[in-house]
Amino acid sequence: MITVPRSPDLRHVVVGCGGLGAAAAYWLARAVGGRALVLERDTLGGDGQDPARVLRYAQHRDADAALAREAYATWRDVERVSGQTLVTETGGLIIEDAGPRRSLGERAAVADRHDVDFELLDARAVARRWPQFRLAGTEEALYQRRTGVVDAARADATHVALARGHGAEIREHSPVRALRPTAGHVEVVLDDEVIRAERVVVAAGAGTNEVLDGLVDPLPLTVRREQVTSFATPNLLDFSPARFPVFTWHGTDTVHGFPVDGEVVTKLGHEAATDARRRHEFLSAHVPGFLGPERHTRTRLATVPADQHHVVDTLPGEPRVSVGVGARDAFTFASLIGRILAELATTGASRRPIGSFALDRPALAAAA
Structure with a gap:
């Protein structure tokens, strides 16, 4: 395990600003303020996807069910601090x-x-x-x-606005080409800049393996x-x-x-x-x-x-880099997973039961 002394001149970087990345940006900015930097390779909210997502209280796996109550409470907390309605419970x-x-x-x-x-x-x-x-x-x-609908586009925009309110810098059109751990920091390589980061959260969706190239075996993603x-x-x-x-x-x-x-x-x-x-x-x-x-x-x-289960973990041997990839019904947990990723980036651990979401779990290795 690498131990890195905290330095006020290093950034906390979030790679990706989709559902999980936007949530991580908000919860991280709440903790570190203006030291949070979010890098999105495309335009914020520019994917044109339909925003309606099912929000499920009754889950089909124990690991998800153990987090469902807190996932709902986390959405209500975001609604409370933003004044926005994000969730409609319909049954x-x-x-x-x-x-x-x-x-x-x-x-x-x-x-x-x-x-x-x-x-x-x-x-x-x-x-x-x-x-x-x-x-x-x-x-x-x-x-x-208690099942319902969450407006994903509105939720992402709300997380981004709250992150900016806490001082986060959010850059569009900023693809990350590589991560390079050093003794004192993690270098985040862009096309025209190298950023020194204390911790990095990777929530890059389909670009996850590209960002993590050389740090871990490719994840079996579909x-x-x-x-x-x-x-x-x-x-x-x-x-x-x-x-x-x-x-x-x-x-x-x-x-x-x-x-x-x-x-x-x-x-x-x-x-x-x-x-x-x-x-x-x-x-x-x-x-x-x-x-x-x-x-x-x-x-x-x-x-x-590929095993249809979330990934929420730090890289084996490199705890300064944490990774989040959602799975089935992922948007139910988007804000909570972002919160957990922020915890991993600031404290190195989470009190929540995320062992089933580990990068080195046997089912994920078998799927690979």
């Missing part, structure tokens, strides 16, 4: 319409272990409570009332591509957040439905290969009132570890 359904329902049983078991309230519903109970659905009668569902199609439904009251939940439907295709929140449209998340005909067939059969004139389809990209 959430996970519906399965065929085959073995192992995911519902597994999620229910995890919820039980972590004292999360939920309901298991048959098709008649779902249709009775939410008549917007048209069901065949063989479906089963899990309902959790880019997931989903599209979100918006419909100008005329049935605004029926699909308002107070009357209609976020839903995930597992069947021939897996889709995610969002009520009218923010934009005056309903939204359907689906695999990029799903064509318009199949989207309309699914909605016509199962949620007909959801439909309206199709407004736009946006692509959502997410870089995730």
Whole structure:
């Protein structure tokens, strides 16, 4: 382990300013003020992705479930200090319409272990409570009332604004080409400058391996591509957040439905290969009132570890560099993971249970 004396002339650098990076920027700036420097290779908020993300209280893994309460509390803290509304709780359904329902049983078991309230519903109970659905009668569902929607674009912008308010410097169009640890600091290499950093947080998404080249074996990362199609439904009251939940439907295709929140449209998340005909067939059969004139389809990209689990850790042998990569339902934990990364950068450790998110975990090595 390398021990580095603290120096007031060294910066704390965050590489990447997406969901995790923007959150890390805020929580780090709260701790070190103007010594925080954030380097984003592109334009802030310029990816054009759809901002709606599912916020889940009932998780399918124990490691995530152990952090869910604090993840929600962290979002509320950010809302409190910013005066912004980032989270809308709508309740959430996970519906399965065929085959073995192992995911519902597994999620229910995890919820039980972590004292999360939920309901298991048959098709008649779902249709009775939410008549917007048209069901065949063989479906089963899990309902959790605290599920909702977080506006990712608004959350990122809020984290960035709060970071600047605490004195952080945020630079756009500043790709990091390499990190070079030395005895007294970490050199952050840009195209036309080398920055001396006391600690570095890497939250670079698809660019993670490029930034970490030479410091660690390449991480097995995959880019997931989903599209979100918006419909100008005329049935605004029926699909308002107070009357209609976020839903995930597992069947021939897996889709995610969002009520009218923010934009005056309903939204359907689906695999990029799903064509318009199949989207309309699914909605016509199962949620007909959801439909309206199709407004736009946006692509959502997410870089995730191959074992579908977060990475939140310091580099083995180089604790001055910490790394964050989100996984499934990652935006539920975005602000909390940023907070943990800031802890690793300022204290070298976190009191939160992040052992399952280690860089050297066997499952990640096997996936590599």
